[in-house]
Amino acid sequence: MLGILIEEFNCNHQADIDDADGRVQIYTRDREQKLIRTFIQDNISKGKAALMYLCGHPGTGKTSTLNYVLSSFMTGDIKAKLLLKLSVSMFNAMSFRDVKTFGFALLDELSQKFYGKAFDKYSKGSQKAAYDEDEIAIMVAKLLASKGDATKILVIDEIDAFESNQTGFLALVKHILASKTNTIIIGIANSVDLPFRKKGSAIAMRDAQILFEPYDEGQITTIIEEKLNMRFIDFPLLVKQNPIVKKMFFSLIDERAMTLISKKVSKMNGDVRVAFDIIKSAFVELQQRVKHFIPEGQKEESPDQMPEPKDIKITLELVTHVFKAKYGSKLPETLKCLPRQNLIILEAIVNLYAGWPSGEDRKINFGELQSEVEYLCKQQFMQDMIRSGATGIQNLMDDLQFYNIIEIEKPKGLEQRRDIKQSRFWLKVEFTELQTELKALYESKQEPLSGAGEAIK
C-alpha cells in the first residue's frame, strides 16, 4: 500500500501540456476552471479569435488545470456537436529554437489535421528559410481560417520563451487574432507582469488573464486528502471492505503532520509539488521504518514482525525529519548558541502556544509571556531573571527577533506604547519545529525540563 502511495505522490514534475489523456483530477481550482471554460465557450459561440493568458508561480496548477478543462471538453462533458468542430493543438514554447521553427511546426500540425498531409514548405521553390516571420504568420492565419467553421484551441505553455523573439511572435499572434481564424490562443507562463514589462508584447493583446495564486494551507491539505481519497476509491473492493485496512489508510497521516506540511509549504512558495514531494519522501521513510522494524524491548530488527497498524503512520516527528533532511534548518544551530535566559523565554512561548488550536496564527502579548516566564524561573531558581522584569524580557525578545525566531509587532503610526506588556509578538518559525528542536536540545544537554515544560515532552 505504501508503494502505491509513493507512486501517487511521485508527481513532483511539472505537468506537460500533452498529458491531457492522463487526466489528473484537479481540486480547489473551481474558480479558475470555470473562468477558462466560460472564456472558451463564449468565444466558441461568438466564433471570435481570442487570447487568454494564464499566469502564476510554479506548481500552482496552471498547466494541469487547463489540461483538465480541455480534457473535459474532449471527453464530451459538453455538447457533442461542439466536439466535432473543436480542434486542440498543444505546444511548449521551450521546445522550439525560435518563433519561425514554431510557425513551421504549427503549419505542419494544422495541415496534417485539416488535410491529412504535411505542409509543403518548398512551395516557394526554395528552402524553409526563404520565408520571413511575417509570411509564416500570414500562412498560419490563412490555414486556420481555411477551416473557419471549426474552433481551434492553440495552447502555448511556457509562452514567455517567445518573448526573446518578440517581433516574430507579435506578428504571429496579431495575424491569428486579426483574421477570421476562429482560434482561441491560450498562453501559460509564470510572470504576472509579463504583458506590461515590454512594449509590443504579444501577450499584451490578451482578452483575459487568470492569475493562479500560490496554494494556501487549506488548499494544500484538501488536495492531498482528496488525492488519498481517490486512491482509496480505486482499491479493489475486497481491500476497501477490510475495516483494519480502511482504518489504517485513513489515519496514515497524522493531523498535526498534515498541518505542518501545508503550513510550511504555503509559507515557502505555495507550490503543491513541494508538498507532494514531502509526502512522497515521508512514505518512503515510513516504508523503511516498517521494513526495518525493531520491536519494543528488542535490540535488533525482526523481519517477520510488523508494527501495529495504528503505529504505521506519518507522524509529526517523521515530517520534521523529512523537512530537515531536504531543506535543512538553521534552528537547531541557532538554539545551541542561545544563552539559558533566551531558552527559558522560548520554553515559555512553547507552553503558551501549545494549548492553541493548530493551524491558527496566534499573537501573544508580553504581559502573558512575562507571567509564564516568571513561573518557569521560579521553578528553575533563576530569580535574577525575574528581577530584570519586563525590560529584561524585552531585551531577550530583541535577540530572538534578531535570530528570526519571533517577530515583534511594530507600534502603528504615531502610537507610542508606554506599556511594554501590551506589545505583541508571534512566532516566525514553525511552532512544532521549535517544540521538537527545543526538546532535542534539552535532551542532548540532559537537562530536565521544568514541570510546565510538559508541553515540550
Ligand SMILES: Nc1ncnc2c1ncn2[C@@H]1O[C@H](COP(=O)(O)OP(=O)(O)OP(=O)(O)O)[C@@H](O)[C@H]1O
Ligand atoms: N489543484 C490541484 N489538484 C491536484 N493536483 C494538482 C493541483 N494543482 C497542481 N497539481 C499537481 O501538481 C503538479 C504541478 O502542477 P502544474 O504542473 O500544473 O503546475 P504549473 O503551475 O503549471 O507549474 P509550472 O509553472 O512550473 O509549469 C502536477 O503534477 C499537478 O497534477
Ligand SMILES: [Mg+2]
Ligand atoms: Mg506548467
